[in-house]
Amino acid sequence: MSDAKIRLHVDHPLGHGQAVPLSEAQSHYLTGVMRLAPGAAILLFNGRDGEWRATLTTAGKRGAIATCDTQTRPLHLPPDLWLLFAPIKKARTDFIVEKAVELGARRILPVQTRHTNADRIRQDRLQAHAMEAAEQCGATYLPEVAELVALEKLMSQWPADRRLYWCDETTLDQPARLTPAEGPAAILIGPEGGFSADEAKRLRALPIVTPLSLGPRILRADTAAVAALTLWQASCGDWT
Amino acid sequence: MSDAKIRLHVDHPLGHGQAVPLSEAQSHYLTGVMRLAPGAAILLFNGRDGEWRATLTTAGKRGAIATCDTQTRPLHLPPDLWLLFAPIKKARTDFIVEKAVELGARRILPVQTRHTNADRIRQDRLQAHAMEAAEQCGATYLPEVAELVALEKLMSQWPADRRLYWCDETTLDQPARLTPAEGPAAILIGPEGGFSADEAKRLRALPIVTPLSLGPRILRADTAAVAALTLWQASCGDWT
Numbered sequence: 001m002s003d004a005k006i007r008l009h010v011d012h013p014l015g016h017g018q019a020v021p022l023s024e025a026q027s028h029y030l031t032g033v034m035r036l037a038p039g040a041a042i043l044l045f046n047g048r049d050g051e052w053r054a055t056l057t058t059a060g061k062r063g064a065i066a067t068c069d070t071q072t073r074p075l076h077l078p079p080d081l082w083l084l085f086a087p088i089k090k091a092r093t094d095f096i097v098e099k100a101v102e103l104g105a106r107r108i109l110p111v112q113t114r115h116t117n118a119d120r121i122r123q124d125r126l127q128a129h130a131m132e133a134a135e136q137c138g139a140t141y142l143p144e145v146a147e148l149v150a151l152e153k154l155m156s157q158w159p160a161d162r163r164l165y166w167c168d169e170t171t172l173d174q175p176a177r178l179t180p181a182e183g184p185a186a187i188l189i190g191p192e193g194g195f196s197a198d199e200a201k202r203l204r205a206l207p208i209v210t211p212l213s214l215g216p217r218i219l220r221a222d223t224a225a226v227a228a229l230t231l232w233q234a235s236c237g238d239w240t
Numbered sequence: 241m242s243d244a245k246i247r248l249h250v251d252h253p254l255g256h257g258q259a260v261p262l263s264e265a266q267s268h269y270l271t272g273v274m275r276l277a278p279g280a281a282i283l284l285f286n287g288r289d290g291e292w293r294a295t296l297t298t299a300g301k302r303g304a305i306a307t308c309d310t311q312t313r314p315l316h317l318p319p320d321l322w323l324l325f326a327p328i329k330k331a332r333t334d335f336i337v338e339k340a341v342e343l344g345a346r347r348i349l350p351v352q353t354r355h356t357n358a359d360r361i362r363q364d365r366l367q368a369h370a371m372e373a374a375e376q377c378g379a380t381y382l383p384e385v386a387e388l389v390a391l392e393k394l395m396s397q398w399p400a401d402r403r404l405y406w407c408d409e410t411t412l413d414q415p416a417r418l419t420p421a422e423g424p425a426a427i428l429i430g431p432e433g434g435f436s437a438d439e440a441k442r443l444r445a446l447p448i449v450t451p452l453s454l455g456p457r458i459l460r461a462d463t464a465a466v467a468a469l470t471l472w473q474a475s476c477g478d479w480t
């Protein structure tokens with residue numbers, strides 16, 4: 001356990017003695033909001049070099065600089081798992097992104113389905129939200145939030161080796177259990193209105209698709225996302 | 241699938257031909273907000289008699305009455321699982337209650353621990369929130385939200401036959417897997433600051449306690465609640 005409480009994601013190499021310039025927002029947060037002075041310890045990660053304890057060497061609301069001391073944790077990449085979901089209301093979409101980071105998805109893909117209400121997303125806002133979640137949950141890696149893509153387009157280019165677990169609310173009679181499996185994977189959560197008949201037909205026809213049932217009650221999309229990520233991590237991922 | 245879209249929880253017997261007076265809030269919602277007229281179909285459940293299709297026989301913003309036609313689903317009680325959690329910020333506490341209902345906890349117990357910030361809760365507000373969640377998720381049962389109780393008191397009276405799964409963030413090295421087990425169970429989620437040393441010692445000493453690990457990242461309390469409920473339902477509950 002380090003004495004440093006604040007963890008920040010940076011896009012800069014980290015290593016012994018490395019000086020790391022912090023962004024304007026981070027500088028403001030550290031020195032303006034948290035009132036840290038030179039000599040204070042923070043933690044940095046960049047998704048490549050693990051987590052480092054760093055000392056604030058230059059304070060200032062604009063151009064703070066921290067210098068790396070020691071590596072506190074090695075890089076821990078989450079398993080090769082994608083989460084595909086149809087964006088819903090703002091608060092619940094934010095929630096899904098936050099939970100996907102905590103639960104160790106490597107890539108987050110908002111998808112547009114027939115019954116998706118949103119026809120665009122604020123990718124930059126969701127990516128910033130993912131960064132905050134990674135800073136909070138102790139991850140040493142930052143999942144990428146992709147731009148909104150049509151489910152149809154995604155399916156037409158689907159990689160043959162990436163198993164797709166499809167949370168199909170019409171298969172309530174199947175047990176909610178995942179067979180341990182290796183290799184790349186993805187979870188698909190539908191919109192509140194479910195998938196269209198065409199979409200369901202197309203998904204059912206793909207050999208790499210496995211339907212996944214999530215119990216006898218109707219789950220909201222955000223609950224389904226957390227539940228499916230949990231089942232996958234506990235059976236196939238890094239919770240085993 | 242019924243033609244009725246709106247599901248309401250009532251505290252009144254349901255049965256063929258039974259007239260059910262609706263509360264003022266429900267009457268206002270049906271006739272004032274949703275503009276339903278006599279003859280419209282709704283669904284009712286009371287936690288005892290399953291789900292019934294009912295016809296609005298008397299409209300009116302105050303004293304609407306619906307008359308039961310046919311049972312659309314039998315009563316499905318969730319497994320005998322309690323969720324114990326330390327209340328956190330309002331939005332996340334609401335979220336935990338909503339998710340516990342969707343994921344099929346039978347009883348929801350807010351507990352006060354050494355590091356819990358809240359020293360009281362609005363039990364009536366949380367119970368109303370649970371009711372809305374039950375109406376939404378198609379449950380035929382409404383879990384009870386208990387009053388806030390001290391963890392110490394709860395532990396001193398803990399039923400000897402109710403296995404307690406303790407989400408202990410210090411046991412990250414254990415696999416996140418539950419052995420299928422029968423009988424009453426409970427899940428305990430700690431506050432953001434974790435359990436105190438005394439609390440952890442006491443929990444570890446109880447023979448009926450099983451520590452449960454939820455992977456290598458730090459989960460927020462709300463994420464941990466959903467993840468633990470999911471693992472339990474998929475291994476021991478009604479998702480199997």
